[in-house]
Amino acid sequence: xxxxxxxxxxxxxxxxxxxxxxxxxxxxxxxxxxxxxxxxxxxxxxxxxxxxxxxxxxxxxxxxxxxxxxxxxxxxxxxxxxxxxxxxxxxxxxxxxxxxxxxxxxxxxxxxxxxxxxxxxxxxxxxxxxxxxxxxxxxxxxxxxxxxxxxxxxxxxxxxxxxxxxxxxxxxxxxxxxxxxxxxxxxxxxxxxxxxxxxxxxxxxxxxxxxxxxxxxxxxxxxxxxx
Numbered sequence: 001x002x003x004x005x006x007x008x009x010x011x012x013x014x015x016x017x018x019x020x021x022x023x024x025x026x027x028x029x030x031x032x033x034x035x036x037x038x039x040x041x042x043x044x045x046x047x048x049x050x051x052x053x054x055x056x057x058x059x060x061x062x063x064x065x066x067x068x069x070x071x072x073x074x075x076x077x078x079x080x081x082x083x084x085x086x087x088x089x090x091x092x093x094x095x096x097x098x099x100x101x102x103x104x105x106x107x108x109x110x111x112x113x114x115x116x117x118x119x120x121x122x123x124x125x126x127x128x129x130x131x132x133x134x135x136x137x138x139x140x141x142x143x144x145x146x147x148x149x150x151x152x153x154x155x156x157x158x159x160x161x162x163x164x165x166x167x168x169x170x171x172x173x174x175x176x177x178x179x180x181x182x183x184x185x186x187x188x189x190x191x192x193x194x195x196x197x198x199x200x201x202x203x204x205x206x207x208x209x210x211x212x213x214x215x216x217x218x219x220x221x222x223x224x225x226x227x
Contacts (some may be wrong), residue, residue, distance in 0.1 A: 001062060001206040006054050006066040006201050013092050020115050020182050022090060024070060027051065028216070029158040035217055040225040048082060049192070049219040050072040057100055058203030067099045068092040071219065073191040089185040093119060093174045101132075101171040101199040104164075109187030111170075112161040117178030119156040123148065130197060132169060140165075169199060 017024060027045055045051060050071045060066035063108070069091045075084030093099070095117065103126050113119045125133040136147040139154060148154070154162060155175065161184075165172055174181045180187040192204050205220055214221060 001054070001056050001060075002017075002022055002209045002211045003214055004212045005062065006206075006208065006218070007212065009054050009062070009068060010052060010215055013070075016092055016180065016182070017090070020180065022114070024090075025072065028070065028206055030216070032217060036223055037226055042130055044082060045223060046222045046225070047079055048073060049190075049224075051219050051220050052216055054206070055204065056206050057198075058206065063094065063097060065098050065100065066094075067097070071190065075083075077189050077191065079162050083099070085189060087185070087187050087190040089187075089190070090114070091183040091185065093181045093183050095174040095176050095178065097178065098173045099171060101169050102201055104195050105106045105167055105197060106166055106195050107188045108166065108189060109163060109185055110161050110163050112173070112184035112186065113156040113158050114182040114184045115158045116181045118175040119172055119181045119183060121156065121172040122148050122151060122153045122164060126167045126169050128199075132199070137168065137212070149196050192212065213217045 014024075027042070048071075053069040053071060054062075054066075055069075056062040056066040061208065066080050069089050072088045072090060074087040075082065076082040094175065101122075101124070110120070111121065123137045123139070125137055127133045132150065134150050136149060137152065139148055140145050141154070142161055156162060196204060
C-alpha cells in the first residue's frame with residue numbers, strides 16, 4: 001500500500017468515527033514529530049501495538065480485501081509487567097470489503113456491530129490440520145446459543161454481537177447496499193504475530209511504499225523511546 005493511500009484512509013476513518021460519535025484517545029493524533037519526543041512512559045503503546053492499523057492483507061486491493069482497525073487497549077502475555085488480560089479494538093468494515101478466513105489459537109473475542117450497516121460473518125470449525133471442517137458450528141450471540149451448518153453466514157445488525165472461540169474460522173464483510181459498519185472487538189490479549197491462523201497464506205501487515213510522509217504512525221511504525 002502507498003503511504004498516501006493509508007493517510008487518506010485514516011482521514012476518512014476519523015470522519016466516520018466522528019459521525020458515529022466515537023472518540024479516540026489523544027495518542028491517536030500524535031504526529032510523527034511528537035512521537036519522536038515521547039519517552040519510555042509510553043512503552044505500553046509501543047509494546048502492545050496500540051493505535052492505527054490499516055491492512056490490505058497483502059492483497060494490493062484494500063477496498064475489496066482489507067480492514068481498518070484502531071487498537072484502544074491491549075495486554076501482552078509475553079511481557080509480564082503488562083497485567084491487562086484483555087484487549088479492545090474499533091474497526092471500520094466497508095461494503096463487500098472482506099477480512100479473509102482466519103481463526104485464533106488462544107484468543108476468545110466478541111465482535112460487535114456498533115453502528116452503520118450490517119456485518120456479515122461466515123463460519124467454519126477448523127480441523128486439526130487447519131482446514132474447514134464439515135461440522136455444525138455452535139454460535140454464541142447476545143446470550144443465545146444455537147447451531148448452524150458449516151459455512152453458514154450470520155448477519156449482525158447494529159447492536160448485535162457474536163462470540164468467537166479459538167479454532168473457529170471466520171471471515172466478515174459489510175452487507176452490500178447497507179453502508180460501512182462500525183465494528184467493536186472485545187477480547188483476550190491480542191497477538192497478531194503468533195495467534196492468527198489464516199486459511200490462505202497472506203500478510204497480516206501491509207508492505208508500505210513511502211510516497212509521502214505519514215500523517216500518523218501505524219502500530220508497526222513507532223520509533224524507539226527517546227532517552
